[in-house]
Each structure stands twice: as C-alpha cells, then as structure tokens.
Amino acid sequence: MSAATAQLVRRQGYQSQNTSSGSIIDYWGFAVRVFPCANDPGTCEYFDAVYGGHEVGILYTGILWATIGGILLIWAIGRHFWGRRRASETVTHEYPAVETSPKVSSGGISRIARALSATRRAYFLPESLRFIFGRTTRLQLTVLAILTGYLAIWSFAGITYKSWITPVKGYDNLFQKRSSLGPWSDRIGVLAYAMTPLSVMLASRESILSQLTGIPYQSFNFLHRWLGYIIFVQSVLHTIGWTVIEVNYYQPQPQVAEKWIKQLYMIWGCVAMILIFILFLLATPWGIRLTGYEFFRKSHYVLAMVYIGACWGHWQPLKVFMVPGLAIWLFDRLARATRSALIHYQYLSDGSMGFQTASAVVTTFPDSKHGDVVRLDYPFAQSPWDIGQHFYLCFTKASIWQSHPFTPLSFPVEKNGTVTHSYIFRAKAGETKKIANMADAHPAKTDNDPLTTPVVMQGPYGENLVEHLTPDVNVLCIAGGTGITYVLPIVHWLVQQPLSLNRKITLLWAVRRAHDVDWVRRELSAILAMVSTNLLEIMIHVTREDEDERLALPRKNEKEASDHISPASSSRSLGGALNTFNSGKPDLAHAVEDFVSGTVCGRTTVFASGPGSMISDLRAAVAKQNSGARVWKGDARFDVELKCDDRLEW
Template identity: 25%
Template sequence: MSTFLRPRRVEHPTTAITDSLARRHFLEGWDAASFDSLKYSYGLTGVDQVGNYLWVDMFLYMLVAIAVILLGLRIANMWWRHNRHLSTMGNPSRQAYWATNRTSWWPWLNRHVLAAPLWKKKHNAQFQISSAIDNGTLPGRWHTIMLVVYVGLNVAWCLALPYKVLDHRETIAALRGRSGSLAALNLIPTILFALRNNPLITLLQVSYDDFNLFHRWAARITIVESLVHTIAWMYNTTSGGGWAAVATGLRTEGSYGWGMVGTVCFTFIGIQAWSPFRHAFYETFLNIHRLSVVAALIGLYKHLEMHHLPQMPWMHLIFLFWGAEWVFRGLSILYYGFSLKKRSSIKVEAMPGEAVRLTIDLVREWTPRPGCHVHMWMPALALWSSHPFSVAWAASPTPDSKEMTLPILEGDALNVPGAPQKSKQISLICRARTGLTRKMYERACKSPNESFTTWGFIEGPYGGHHSLDSYGTVVLFAGGVGITHQVMYLKHLVGGFNLSKTSTQKIVLIWTVPTSDCLEWVRPWMDEVLRMKGRKQCLRIKLFISRPKGRVESSSETVKMYSGRPQPSALIEEEVRNRVGAMAVTVCASGGMADGVRAAVRPWLTEGSVDFIEEAFTY
C-alpha cells in the first residue's frame, strides 16, 4: 500500500519538457536569459522530491498507526462487553461485579478526553456568532487533539524546505512541490471520509458523523495547500517574466490551465461549504458541491497527467473509492427498491407538530437492527437529493416467524427463537424543516386523509453498530423526533429481557416533546412495546411536555408524564445510584439537549461503569 501511494521514483522527462517549453517561449519572443529566469516555474526544477517521498511515507505510517490503535481499542472494548454479556446473561440479577470500573485510566480518559467537549459543555449545539449566522458545531476534545496534530504536521511538512540555497526561488519551487504533493495526498482521506460506505466505519465502529468532521478538515487542508501550490508557481513565474509569463503559461501549457481549473474549483468548494451557506441551503449546496468536486478532480487529473507527474496512482485510487461508493449505493437502491414486478413505495402521513410519518414498503426483506438509519429518496419531490433518517420501526413479519437477531460480538448476529428477524416494511418520522421535509408535510396536509403515496426508495441501512445487550441498566434520552433512534432499542431490549437473552434489567426512556399531540408520532409502535411480555418488570417511561396545553396527567406507574423540560443531572444521578450492573446512557436529540446529557453523564464515568453514546447528524 505504501509503495502504491508513495510517488514513484521514476526518471521524470523534465529535460524534454524544459526543451519543449524553451522552444515555445522562443517562438513567443522570449530569449534564453528570460527562460533561465523561469526555470523554477516549470517541471521539477528545484522541487525537493526526496523530502516529498519522506513526508508521504510519514503521512502513511501515521494513518496506519492511528487505525491500528483505534482497532486495538475497539477489539478490546468488544471483547470486554462480550464477556460481560455472556457472564450476566445466564444470571442477570447478579451484576455487581460489572457495576464498578476495573481500571482507573480508561474511565479517566473517557471522562476527560473521549467524551469531553472542547470547552465547558457546548459540542453539538450550534456555534453562532449571531442569531443569523450558523457556524456549525465545535469538535470534541479528542477530535480537537487529532485535528491539531493533523494540521500541525501538514504545516510542519510544508515548512521543512531547503532554505540554504543561493536562489530563494529554489526554496519557493520546493514549497510548490511540497504543497502540491500534500494537497494531492490529503485528497485521498478527503474523499474516503466522505463516503457513506467507508469500510473504516464498520471496521473501527466510528460513526459517519465523526468521519464527516475529518472529511471537512482534510478538505480544508487540501484547499489551502492547493492555493499555496498555485501561489508559489505564480510567484516564481512573475518574478522571472512578469504577469505576461503567467498568462503565457496558462494559455500555452494545458497542464497549468487544468491546474488552475482545479485550484479555482477547490477554492469555490471551500467558500460554498462554509457552514452558514451549507446549513441555509443544504440541498442546493449538496448538488453544487458534487458538480464542483467533479470539476476539481478532472482539473487535477489532467494537471497531473499532462506533465506525467508521479501522483497519478493517487488519483486512480480516489476514482476507485468514489466509483465503488456509487456502485454499492446503486446496488442497495436496486436490491430493496426494485424487482421485475414492482418497485418500492412510500406512504407519507401528516402528523401533529408539523411532522410526517413515512411508511416504506420494500420489494425485498431486510434485517432491521436498533440504531440504524437509511437515506430516503423521493424523486417526485426531490429528484437529486437523499436525506438521512433513523429507522423508527420495522413491521413484524408473519406470525409464524420465530427468529430474532441477537448481537454476539458487537454487530454479529445469531438466530434464536422468539422474535421477528426480517421485514419488508420500515417506518420513519421527520420534522418539517425546509426543502424536502417541508414539501412532504405541505403536500400531505393538502391530500385526502392528510396522506399520500408515491414511489421512492431507500439506501442503506447504515450505522447501528452499538449493542446495548451487555448493560444491566440502559437510559435512553430522546428529544422530539430523536425518539426514532430509541424505539427499536426498546423493542429489542424488552424482547431480550423476556427471553433472558440480554443482560438488561432496567430500561428507562426519557422523551421530551413540545406538546402531548406529538405522542401520536409513535403511538402504534409504543402500544406494541407496552403490550410485550415482561415490559412492566423492566421498562419505565418518563415523558416531558415542554409546552403543555393543559394539565398533564400520568397514565400509569411505569409511564409518567411531566410538565416542562427534564433535568438530566438529577435523572442520571437517580439512575446511577440505583443501577443494575454496567450502565449505558444514549441520547438522540437537539444539540443543546445532547450537550446537557453529556455534561450530566461525564462526572459519573469515573464513579462507576457508565458509558455515554450519542447519535447525531451534524452534517
């Protein structure tokens, strides 16, 4: 792999290119002295290829080392949970051993680094300079450390140049070569981390949201280094022949013209992807972004090809990644959405609280797993855009089905009797914001019975790597439509409790909604969960109505309703002090609520065996 990615030590035909350029410049009226002053603007003259090879190797070794460390930690964590699951599944009432931490360094690292925000408590809440400008979210502390190292190394590599030379333009030429090589190299993780089918997501069980964060930063580094590469070339060219030489080079040398196309496109991508633009017009941004990326990659490919530069294999790898991504996505769409007899359909129902419930009838069965999400396509309302939604429910198959999925080792499955495994129907819930979700809601409101059916299809499923089966206590926080991420966990864990296939003995759902009308979003599914055998022994539900229209009354001892917003610190302290075995706290909610739950959980990470799991779509 290193040999493939590293620039090949080929005998580059610099002399032939230089002679060709010289003849061309003579024809344009340049003399030999003028051309000599331009020698650091063309080919590899002055470029520190030995240094480029060295830093490319360092970059690859760094990426491999990080992946190995993360994989090792992930395997160790999976092994620990697997043993905990096996030891408590047979006798789930005796979990005191697993309720306390068995090491001190890991809980400390988890509390102060891995689960910590950058500063104080803000992480997924939008970071705003003003109420009108949304600047996205702040990375966590661990992400920040990795990004600082990543950015710092790229800066250091660009500054590690031959300064002790007679002509400073040789140093500028070395900067041109170094920044160009690093820009092309950083394009590999930029593309890889943007892919939904990135194999590292499954291998390392790192969320797409995390990879998307690193995608954005790798892209920013690529853009800056592309600009440095172009400016270094322009500096040497203007110092040798003025702006006329720049114009001549762009006009007569296709490689430089295509290189300028790539730089302009990359710069436009950087401006267009700025968070206020991205979030204000996301669907428009996405379509323009894809077209700009295609133009930038074509420009870079032609730039490298026409000068036979040694970074060409990197472009082949990038196109392989991107091509494979679209092949997998296309196969997923075709498999679940089309058959010789029919195609999948989507029923859209308007719900209280400006929400819609989507029921998707697939042409083939799929295996639902708690915590997964799909990308939904509805060409009738949004031809080119797909949207990610958590899978709220998978309809049970025929009554004679006797199978369920039980995670063995964080994602593997074993068929055991007792509950459904396959389904041809999935349901989603989404709030009407802008774009597609608003169009769906408004059309449903205007349709008979406030619902309509159209053709559409899904892509996925993705995610769902977190197994909660080894925890004695599970606390599920949901805000608004975040309930869609938690309902499947409820069904799975209650079923596992009844069959003694999970360690979970206490399940607590804490759901916040604006009004009690919003409970209609998941009422048929919650009714099914509440009718499950053993539910009263393990499940408690706390509903918080933030803007109640009248008096709020609890329906039973196990399902209670409250006015106002929850206080995560008080709720978590109560559950931690009365926990059974190890405890998991998960949250799928708005950025502010998720940050509040994170802040409430962190002090307990070093006090007991408590884990924090967050589901967020911050892209």
C-alpha cells in the first residue's frame, strides 16, 4: 500500500476495519474504501450511501462544468455567426437621406433577435433589491439566481436520506449515529471546490470569458463577488456538518473529536476556513470601506491564493479543482506584466532598447470642496487603441504597487508614430490625491517647462464601443463630471463618419460649475470645428453653480488663469453648436424619452458614465423606452441599448 493510500485510509478511520481483511477500492476525489465491508450491517449500509453519494456528486460536478462549457461554446459560436453588423461592413449611401416612415424592414431572424433584445431590456435592465445587491440589474440577479438554484439542486440530489444507529466496537452499550448529514456535507464541500476555478476566472482581467462572450471582464465582478459568498456559505455548512458528526454523533467522546481535529488534513481545513472567513469579511462593502480598497485588493490576492493552497492540503484528492484556479491566477498576473513590458519596451535616448515610462504633463483644476481635477497629457509610441477601451495607469512617483483604470479622453489616432494619451480624474484620496498634491507643491514654471510625472501603462482593456454603430443607429451620450472621458471619443468618432442625415447625435454633460468645461475645452473645440451641420447637439447642465464661489475659485497651469468662465462666454468661445447651458440636474427619463421620440428612424444606443445614481436612473429610463412588440412590428426606434462605464463597480 502506498503512503498516500495509507494516509487516505487513516483519514477514513471511522470505517473501523483492518485493511488486511479486504481489498482497497479507489474513488476519484475521495478516500479509498475497504471492500467487502466487515462492519455491522448499519455501518456497511451507511458506507454504501457515503460512497454512492460521492460518486453521484462527482458526476454532478462534471454535468455542472459541461453545462457552463456548453453555454460558453454556444455563445461564442452564435456571436461569431449571428453577431450584429459592424460599422465598417455598411455602405452609407444605402441609407436614404430622408425617411418617410419610422418603420424599417429587416429579415425575419434579425427582427426576432431585436424584438427579443428589446423585451429583455424592458424587463431585465432596471435594478432590483438594491438594499442587498447594490446597483445591479435584474439580468445579473437572474443569472445569480439560476446559478444558485442549480447549485442547490446538485447539493441535495442523489443522496440517501436516512439515519443509522450503530454499535461502537470495543464498547458495550455504546452506540453512534450515522446519517445523511455526512454525504450531504461532503457534497457541498465538493461543489465549493468545483466552483473555485470559476470564481477565479470571473475575477481575471485577462479573461477567457470575455474572449468567448464579448462581455467586458469588469461585468463579471458581480458574479465573482456573490459566487465567493456562495463558496463561503458552502464551506461554513460543510464545516458545521462534519463538526456535528465528529463531535456529537461519533462515539466515544471526546476521544473521537480530539483524534479528528489533530489530523493534518483537519489542520489545513481549519486554516482554509479561517482564510475564507477573512476573505468574506474584507470583501463586504463594510470591510472595503473600513480597510480601504487598495488594502482589500492586495490582501484579496494573497489570501485567495493561500486559501487555495490550504484547500489542497485539506483534501488532496480534489486538487484537480485547485490547480486550474492557481493556473488561471498565475496566467492573469503574467499576462498583465507582459502587457506593460511590451507597451513600454521602447527606444531610449541613447539609441538602445529598454523599458521607458511615459512622461505625462500634469494640469490641475483646483476644487477644495469636491477634490481637485487632474489632467494628464502625453504622446507615446504605440498602436491606437479601440474607442471605449481603457488603460491601467501606475503613477510611479506615488507608488509602484498600485494602478488605476482610466479611459483615454483623447481620440486614438497615430501621428508620426505616436498616439496622444489624455486623461482627467478627480483626485479625492489615495494615489490620485498624491498627484494633485505634487502639482500643488511643484507647479509648472512656464508653458515651456510644464510639470511632468512618469506613468506606466497596462492595457488596453475593454470593448470597442463604436464597432456596431452603423449609420442607422442614433446615439445619445450622457456624462456626469469626469465621466465625459468615456463618451467624448465616441462623439469625436461619429462626427468624422460619412454624413447620415437621419442619424441623431446628442451629448448631454452634467457638471458642477460652468468652468468645468475647461477640462476638455480643446477636445470640444476640435469636435465642433468638424461639425458643419446641425447633426450634433451638445447640452451642458450646470448643477451646483454658486456665483460667489465661482468668482472666487482660481485655476492654475492654464493659459486663461485670469479668466472666469460663465455659461454664455463658454458657449461663445466653443462655437454655435454649444448653445444650451441649463441650471440644475437633468431629468434623464425625460431626456431619453425626448431623444427617442425625436429620432427619424433606426435604433438608439445610449452611452453613459457618471455617478451610480445617474446610471440607476438611466437603466430605468432606457428600459421604459424598449418595446419588443413595436420592434417586431418594424418600429426600430423602440430598440434602445444602454452602454455604461463599469469602472464605477471596480
């Protein structure tokens, strides 16, 4: 008998049977069994239930992963063969200049698909149970409910539910209880192990799930978090179940309990339970607020990998689920480092090749009440990214251990071998606040000698937002504050496309003060200079402007530092298309309804980035405008899609 086999027999020591009295039967992922059973009939029947339940449980985990794999395979194939048209695949002149009817003709399959999509958004786009799940759509909750129900079924199916009272060898009139609690506790433990690779996969930035489905990796964060909670509950129930068995059901006590808890596999089990309990506490909203997001993120990486190692030590036969979890995590970290290495491997000033950081020019827009806004601009030798993609930026003067996701404000076009990166962000705390403080301490001396800081990039990540914006798609862009970085490149791209008179394009931007327009003045000016017709409407809502506060607020590192901007002067300086400055927060429901009703034909895509409350309102507003019945009848205007910046959930 091998050492591993002997160890597994000892771990199943309650068989109370000498291994020399029978043969050893291996069970995949479980302790070996001595057969034939030489114990009393009740104990032998119990072992039949234990091992039979385990075999069925392993089969169910196979079915579970086959289901997941099948869904992903079908999704990937369908996305490849029946995906939406790309903007590059359309011919602009095929669309008439004037549409006499809002109805559009389309193929039966296409119309069914659009009608189903509109129906799905109408019912599943709004948020529900926010007090428990936060700002989460009904679709995400439905997927979570399906997964939870699926796991619940496999947790209870195929188990013999019965109790056995059996004698204890060597003791007169001493009996122990054996019940279905044992195979049930094993089952949920196996399922917790089986879900570990999926949990790691859902958290990966270099996500194979995104490659197969086209869904951005950050959209899986909700499922990752709640699947982690499910695994925690499974672990707790598994631990409670076996504690009751070993401390209460088995006899004599406390001898059985003391022998059980001292075994190596149980020591590792206790370590794993402590680690997942800490992971659970730190991953709650209260834990993140208490310790800070960066501490949570770094500790989560370390604790999760040590937890996987402890699970391996607790039950080595199921390492088949732990190895993929570790492999996925290691691949993700290696791919991230490789991305940074490739993008920063540049020609150095001495002509050699090496790692070269980007040198970003820092411009600040002070705001003592809500946090300074910082703008970074720098050219870098690389290929253009897709509009809508983002980069992780590491500010090496602040910390080399942290990076934050930012969407480039600049339009990705290569000039003389370089692409210009521009970012704006509000510096409230942490690393971004350090950049603002650095600008305060060392302001730019002159325009020719600006303040700079080294930046290391990782990316790009995310989806191409304009890939499916065919000329028949109307576009409504809504931004709040620095969320303008997400939508402005889309508008920039749209105004460069061939003329489509039926397309409606509107940008709605809510800012606290009128002079916040200065953040993106050069980009807005460039866009307005390209617009020769009234196809683009820009509406800016000033939500918290206070005249005395506005006049007292200086700006620095800007040429117009002595100027003070009013809505009227901003409108005149940027061009005639920017003629709508409104006071107060916009009514998003009315804005979406008014936009959709004002379109001539075609579907609508709403792009949005801003505070969580704004996104919640937009989800409800867009859902209200969707109607599968009207789309089925040919009115494509009621096919309204919403694309949000999911960085808000990171």
